[in-house]
Amino acid sequence: MSVVLPLARQLTRPARQGRAAVALPIVAFAVTTALLLVVAGGARMFLVDPRTADGNGLYGILAVLALLLLAVPLVTLGAAAARLTSRRRNDRLATLRLLGASTRELWALTVLEATAVAAVGAVAGVAIYAALLPLVGLLPFFGAPVGVAAVAIDPLLGLGVLGGVIVVGAASAAASLRRVAVTPLGVRTRSAAPPSRTAALVVGGVLIVAVVLLVSNFSVVAQLLGPAVGIALLLGVFAGALALLNLIGAPIVAARGRSLARRARTASELIAGRELAAHTGPAWRRVSGMAIVAFIAVVAGCGLSIVDVAGDAGPTTLMTDIRTGVLVTLGIAFLLLACAVGVTQAASVLEERELIVGLDRLGIPDAELRRARRLTVMVPLRWAAGGGAALGLMMAFPIVGISLIVAPLSVLTIVATFAGGFALVRAALASTRPIVDGIRRETV
Structure with a gap:
């Protein structure tokens, strides 16, 4: 000691x-x-x-x-x-x-x-x-x-x-x-060497199929195990689905990085592709919050649509409370996304100091370096947002049906979440430019 x-x-x-x-x-x-x-x-x-x-x-x-x-x-x-x-x-x-x-x-x-x-x-x-x-x-x-x-x-x-x-x-x-x-x-x-993630992708895909099948047959499960156990199992399945997003997210980002590096036409695309393939875990964690928020947005949008359709069919106070609860949950999810993105983007610059210094000494133009950093964030971000929303749709469809999923309020909630999430990530990425510029000045 x-x-x-x-x-x-x-x-x-x-x-x-x-x-x-x-x-x-x-x-x-x-x-x-x-x-x-x-x-x-x-x-x-x-x-x-x-x-x-x-x-x-x-x-x-x-x-x-x-x-x-x-x-x-x-x-x-x-x-x-x-x-x-x-x-x-x-x-x-x-x-x-x-x-x-x-x-x-x-x-x-x-x-x-x-x-x-x-x-x-x-x-x-x-x-x-x-x-x-x-x-x-x-x-x-x-x-x-x-x-x-x-x-x-x-x-x-x-x-x-x-x-x-x-x-x-x-x-x-x-x-x-x-x-x-x-x-x-x-x-x-x-x-x-970067670890192989093929097994994680296969296992994650199989588990997602199992989760969707379980939700689709919820009524049968509830009859066999009882309503209380069935509801508890359904809640656990939703939590498990969120965890599966992280399991399959990194392998998808790694594959996308290798593809980007193979087909690169510019220095920024080659740098971004190699970085995504070599450091898949950190690249995914920077944007994984968007996948979870997109999933929550689908569930929240369906919840708001249910309240809107129910109208006066249920107790007014209960319907109002459900609407308030959905909005509060989505608001907290956005706050989590903002904090996670801001902290992880700043941390990524600190952790990639050697890479930034090395590229600067090789004579990579500032515009190319900024585009490479933008690609390493935006490429996995698109997959994270799309994957989270897709999983949310697969989970919600057997429960609420397609009519509520495509209801105007549901669509508006999902679109607003995507727009707000992408704006948050871009703002966080832009906020790290002074840190990058400071690191580059140290090498002069």
Whole structure:
């Protein structure tokens, strides 16, 4: 421990990437914690509040569905936060490994640093949550603002959220260390070959077909297992479908990158294609939030159409609450997308410093470098948005039918989500230009 603590202080000191390499994951963990607390508090309200009795259990089902839809992008953002500095950490740890540091010392250093960063971010997230709580209490449900007391999270549940965020940070960092311990020279020289993702694509495709078939035969499953178990299984299937997006997304991006590199006509296309093929995981994670938001947009659009068609057929308060809940869920999903895109785009510049410097020294024009960076983001973004929406349509079609999917309100929701999501990504990409320009000036 006498050796580990001084090394930990050295590892957390800003290097060439600057203080942003430490600040960015803290910001991401803070946002993750704050939104997790908000979502968990809202779900708890719909599950235990006596005012939900008039909904005959519908409030609870919809609350759990919203929680599952948002839990996957929240956890994904938390895991991405843990990986933001993995390149910097792995470079330094690989050097220590080559100099003779033991695997035990590397594990201690990694877990200590990751836990500290996640803990600082989680505590900051609690402060953000406390500031947001009065605004959350103004949300209109049950015919009036719900109030702070109704959406305030239980202390025990809050501690569970904090502990979960810290565990995600430590576990993600420990997982990234496995490659350092095995091949430190490959990590240090960036010579490790990209992994084969064919198996993941095949398995993911088979699982998606199974999920769609399960949803299509939901009535049969409900008769065999009972309505309560059937609904619980359906909710779990929706959460699983979101996880499958990440499983098949990276292989598709890798294949698209190889195709782009083979057919490249310009330097920017060749650079972008090789980068997508070689660093598929980071390229997908930068835009994976858009896939999840597109999926949620399809579900939300169908939900709004159901409320619109139902009209006066159901209780007015219930219909209004469903509409409000759908809009709140979509709004939180957009906020998650904005945070994930902003943080990961800035982090990608810091992690690709060597590539930017190398291309600049080779004489690549600034316009070509910017176009290459734009392609590495926009190419997977199109696949992410289209794939997320397609999966959402396949999941929604057996439940609501084609008439509600193509209803004007559903189409408008999906189109607005695509437009807003693409605009957010472009804005985040443009915001990193000063960082790229600063790195290029360092080489002059």
